[in-house]
Amino acid sequence: MESCTSLSFFSTLSKPPLLYDTRISLSLYKNTSNRRNLRPLMEVSGFSYQKFIHFALDQTKRRTHLVPSPLKDNFSSSIPMDGxxxxxxxxxxxxKIRLLRSLCVEGNETMQVLDLAVFPKPEFDLxxxxxxxxxxxxxxxVVLDLNPLHDVISRKDYKEKYYKxxxxxxxxxxxxLPWGGKITSESLRFFSPIVIWTKFCPSQYNHNVLYSAFMDYYKAWLDLMEQASEETxxxxxxxxxxxxxxxxxxxAEKDPGHRVLKKLIGEAHSKDLVKNFLFNGVDELGNKTFLDYFPEYQCEDGTVNDKRSIIGxxxxxRPWDASGEFVGNSFS
Structure with missing residues (x-):
């Protein structure tokens, strides 16, 4: 992998979009001795995540009966304000899929974003x-993963079933795609032993590696889906x-993508898009609140602490060994 000259992400945006953890160190490593060997930086406008989406949809249609969800129609009015x-x-x-959804931000000279996720129906523990x-x-x-539905630290059976x-x-x-630097246990508890958390300088080679990883991980997920038996x-x-x-x-509560979307489509539309599209199911799948699940974030006045990465x-x-065993001792 190529190194990068030092650049703070926060000089571009106030928070990194669509990632779990905003205290991740986003300064890219400096390697002055190899600076002359760096490949030229790619123009953002010349790079597109469309082929990632097309691949996912094409492969899914080959494996199952994929139909459009009416959910998309509810957000057709989410038009960026910058024109x-x-x-x-x-x-x-x-x-077997409750929701396959993607959000792609393109046409902006400063950034491109892809957030693609596939949520199984509750009858499957995929x-x-x-x-x-x-x-x-x-x-x-980059974060690319098959996020575990159940804890892979305490549930050895679940880890063996899906990740071995x-x-x-x-x-x-x-x-x-080497480990991208510090990440707190808040984010890590939602990751699997095969998670790709990385950062790199844009180049055709690196983008090809990322696309290859995306294809392999997505096909691996589809294999698991095909083999999954419905829970009775x-x-x-x-x-x-x-x-x-x-x-x-x-x-829905902690994802910093809201800050980026807020700049593009405004406060009300961005909140609606994050809660009811990107993480659809918050209102449908359960009644517990954020503080019911994560009481450590409760402020003295009963509100949710809006800071990120403050626990653990x-x-x-990378805190997993070659066999997928957690070697980080503990999350606390």
Whole structure:
């Protein structure tokens, strides 16, 4: 992987979009000795995440009966105020998929964003496919994962079921797309042992590696989907439902993508888009509040602490070994 000259993300935007953790160190590493060997930075306007979306939809249609979700129609009025940026919203559903949705920000000279996720129906304990990509002319920030529905630290059975066979895939891309720096346990508890959390300088090579990783991870998720059996136990379905609701509640409350969307479409539209589209299910899958799940964020006046990454220790290096065992000792 190529190194980058030092650049603080916060000089571009106040918060990183569509990622879990805003205290992640986003200064890119300086390597003056290799500066002459760096490939030229790519123009943001010349790079598009459309082929990622097309690949996901094409592959899904090959594996299952994918149909449009009416959810998209509710957000057709979300038009960026700058008159230059394009906000592309797609949503689908399938027999085992509650929601496949994507948000793509394009046409902006300073950034490109892709947030693509696939949420299983509660009758299936499948991981949640998650691709959060952010690009500027100077850097890329990436989270790509099959987010575990259940805790992979305490639930060894769940880790064995879904991630044991995928560790070679994870190790391959851990080498090509190295760990991106400090990340707190708040974010890590929603990640799997094969998560790709990385940042890199834009280049055709790096984008090709990212696209390859996206294709392989998405096909791996589709394989798991095809093999998944529908749960018949009411208690297990309730457990799956609550696990997904907890994930959605966290993301809807703490996801910093709201700050970027607020600049593009305004406060009211951005809140609606984050809660009811990006993390749809907060109002449908459960009744618990954010503080019911995460009481440590309650302020003295009973409100939610709006700061991020204030709980738990940070992990500067990948906290899983080659077999997928957590080696970070603890999250606290």
């Amino acid at each position: 230059k940026t394009e906000l592309q919203i797609l949503s689908f559903q399938a027999p 991981p949640i496919f998650c691709a959060n990509f952010f690009s500027t002319a100077s850097m890329n920030i 066979s995928l560790m070679p895939l994870g190790l391959k891309y851990a080498e090509l 136990s009411a208690s297990e379905i309730i457990c799956n439902c609550e696990a997904q609701h907890r994930y959605l509640t966290w993301r 220790k940070s992990f500067e290096h």
